[in-house]
Each structure stands twice: as C-alpha cells, then as structure tokens.
Amino acid sequence: MIGGLAVGDRVEVEVGPVAHGGHCVARYEGQVLFVRHTLPGERVVAEVTGIGSGNRFVYADARAVLTASPDRVVPPCPYAGRCGGCDFQHVALPAQRELKAAVVREQLQRLARLDLPVEVEPVPGDRDGLRWRTRAEFAVSDDRRVGMRPHRSHEVLSIDDCLIATDAVVGTGVLHRDPSTIAEDVGAFDVVAPSVGEPVVVPVPQDEAPDPVPDVAEHVAARMLHRQFAVSARGFWQVHPGAPATFVDAVLEMLAPRPGERALDLYSGVGVFAAALAEAVGPVGQVIAIESDATATRHAEANLAAYR
Numbered sequence: 476m477i478g479g480l481a482v483g484d485r486v487e488v489e490v491g492p493v494a495h496g497g498h499c500v501a502r503y504e505g506q507v508l509f510v511r512h513t514l515p516g517e518r519v520v521a522e523v524t525g526i527g528s529g530n531r532f533v534y535a536d537a538r539a540v541l542t543a544s545p546d547r548v549v550p551p552c553p554y555a556g557r558c559g560g561c562d563f564q565h566v567a568l569p570a571q572r573e574l575k576a577a578v579v580r581e582q583l584q585r586l587a588r589l590d591l592p593v594e595v596e597p598v599p600g601d602r603d604g605l606r607w608r609t610r611a612e613f614a615v616s617d618d619r620r621v622g623m624r625p626h627r628s629h630e631v632l633s634i635d636d637c638l639i640a641t642d643a644v645v646g647t648g649v650l651h652r653d654p655s656t657i658a659e660d661v662g663a664f665d666v667v668a669p670s671v672g673e674p675v676v677v678p679v680p681q682d683e684a685p686d687p688v689p690d691v692a693e694h695v696a697a698r699m700l701h702r703q704f705a706v707s708a709r710g711f712w713q714v715h716p717g718a719p720a721t722f723v724d725a726v727l728e729m730l731a732p733r734p735g736e737r738a739l740d741l742y743s744g745v746g747v748f749a750a751a752l753a754e755a756v757g758p759v760g761q762v763i764a765i766e767s768d769a770t771a772t773r774h775a776e777a778n779l780a781a782y783r
C-alpha cells in the first residue's frame with residue numbers, strides 16, 4: 476500500500492501529461508499514478524496494478540473512460556489493452572506521434588536541461604503505423620504456447636497475429652507453431668525479417684543465450700550510402716525498415732561532414748552511421764566508431780573494412 480492506495484483499488488482521476496513508458500501521469504489525494512491506456516485530458520476510473528520503486532508512485536490501468544479524449548480511437552488490434560507490446564493502440568496516429576514528441580521533449584528537458592522543439596514524423600513508406608517491425612521477440616509459455624507478455628507480467632497471452640510486425644515476420648508461422656514441436660527449454664523466439672534474404676527464427680533457451688545465432692544481411696540505401704551490413708540475428712538493427720536510411724540522411728544533413736574531417740560514431744552498433752560518415756569525410760578524414768558489444772564490434776570491423 477502507498478498513501479492509502481493498494482493493488483486492486485479503483486479511483487476516479489483526471490489524467491495529466493504523458494510520461495516515458497506508455498502511461499500518463501495522474502494524481503489522487505497527493506499520490507502519483509502512472510496510468511496506462513489513457514490520454515491527457517481524460518477522466519477515467521483507474522485500477523491500481525502495482526506499486527512503483529521506493530513506494531513513490533503506483534502503476535494503474537484505465538478500466539473505464541468517463542470523459543474521452545478526441546484523440547481516442549478503437550484499437551486496430553484485438554489484443555490491445557491485454558498485450559504488453561503496444562502502448563498507444565487506443566490513440567489516433569497523429570496523436571501517437573505528438574505523445575512520442577512530448578516524451579522526447581520532456582526527457583531532453585529533464586535529463587539534459589535542453590529546451591528543444593521536437594516533432595515526430597512518419598518514416599517514408601509507413602503503412603498507417605502498422606506492419607513495420609522487422610524484428611520481434613515472442614514469448615513461449617510453460618505449456619508451449621507462443622504469444623506476447625502482458626505489461627509487467629510473466630504470463631503469456633496467446634496471439635495469432637501481431638499487427639505491428641511485418642507480413643514477413645508473421646509469415647514465418649512462429650505464432651502457429653504446434654506446441655509439441657517446441658523444445659522444452661525454449662522460452663522465446665526471436666524473429667528477424669532482414670532487408671536481404673529470408674526471415675530467420677531463433678529459438679531462445681530459457682536460461683542461457685542461444686548458440687549459435689545466425690547472421691543476417693541488411694541493405695541501406697541512403698543519400699551517401701548504398702551498402703550491405705552483416706548483423707547478428709539477435710544484435711541491434713533499427714526495427715523499422717525505413718529507419719536506417721532516414722536516420723543516416725538526417726545525421727548527414729545536420730552534421731554536414733566535410734572531406735578531411737574527423738567524426739565520432741558513439742554507440743555505433745554494426746557501423747551504419749560510421750560507414751555514412753566515412754563516405755563523407757573521405758580517405759583523408761577519420762571516423763572513430765565506439766561500441767561495447769563484442770559481436771557488434773566484430774561485425775562493424777567487417778562491415779567497415781572497405782574504409783580502412
């Protein structure tokens with residue numbers, strides 16, 4: 476219990492601004508509630524679902540909407556509200572982007588003391604905010620069902636489609652696996668649909684890292700970069716297929732690197748920005764890529780070998 480609120484209590488609250496993590500902030504008798512499935516300006520009945528760290532706030536979920544935001548929509552996904560994968564399916568797409576911009580603006584302000592205008596734009600080729608994830612992790616239950624975990628839960632919700640995953644990810648059939656074909660030690664499946672080649676499904680054991688993990692190939696076609704990158708099927712790659720080229724172009728436009736300059740690519744992953752920067756600074760320039768993950772560093776060395 477915190478400030479008189481215990482898990483299971485229902486209270487009527489006026490919902491305030493969005494916060495990092497997919498919820499909005501509300502207050503009840505001096506207590507802070509982080510409420511999921513609501514929108515700023517709404518009046519909802521919120522049910523307390525958990526106590527936050529240090530007993531400083533509670534988690535809650537909107538159980539009834541008393542005054543709805545004009546930005547509220549019927550979620551396209553039938554699992555929305557129960558599945559922990561998406562936070563904003565109940566929000567119209569333009570308003571989802573405004574919420575994300577508000578979160579980034581607030582984080583820049585709070586963590587870096589920077590007051591910057593932030594706008595979230597759709598990546599070119601975006602299809603209604605759906606069918607864009609080229610990488611997904613699906614959980615496997617003790618009785619071998621494949622699905623998604625509800626928010627902050629160890630349960631597994633069976634699903635037969637995921638509307639934000641690409642057709643290629645869902646088309647692997649991972650969500651319809653016959654339970655008897657799933658090995659007992661498998662706790663999850665990582666699914667990757669790279670831009671080059673066939674989708675890959677990696678069974679992930681419950682208590683250890685899978686071994687071996689295949690590599691996949693990703694192609695980036697940006698303003699100054701047309702290259703293929705090797706990356707581990709479980710390594711980091713931007714999940715939206717339009718993101719790498721969009722980000723590369725944005726970095727080059729804002730940084731305007733010139734031949735002969737020295738650039739740093741911090742948190743460089745398998746080297747996509749380092750490659751674009753190497754193209755821009757040319758053979759007399761220098762790019763220093765810094766990355767802590769050993770597998771990503773190995774891939775970056777190979778991906779960037781042509782620039783050495």
Ligand SMILES: C[S@@+](CC[C@H](N)C(=O)[O-])C[C@H]1O[C@@H](n2cnc3c(N)ncnc32)[C@H](O)[C@@H]1O
Pocket residue numbers: 711712713741742743744745746747748765766767768771
């Ligand atoms: C979000 S990924 C971005 C990778 C790459 N820039 C891209 O967009 O494809 C962040 C990367 O930072 C790396 N990383 C995390 N903490 C780090 C640290 N303290 N020092 C160096 N790299 C780190 C991770 O291993 C990961 O590859």
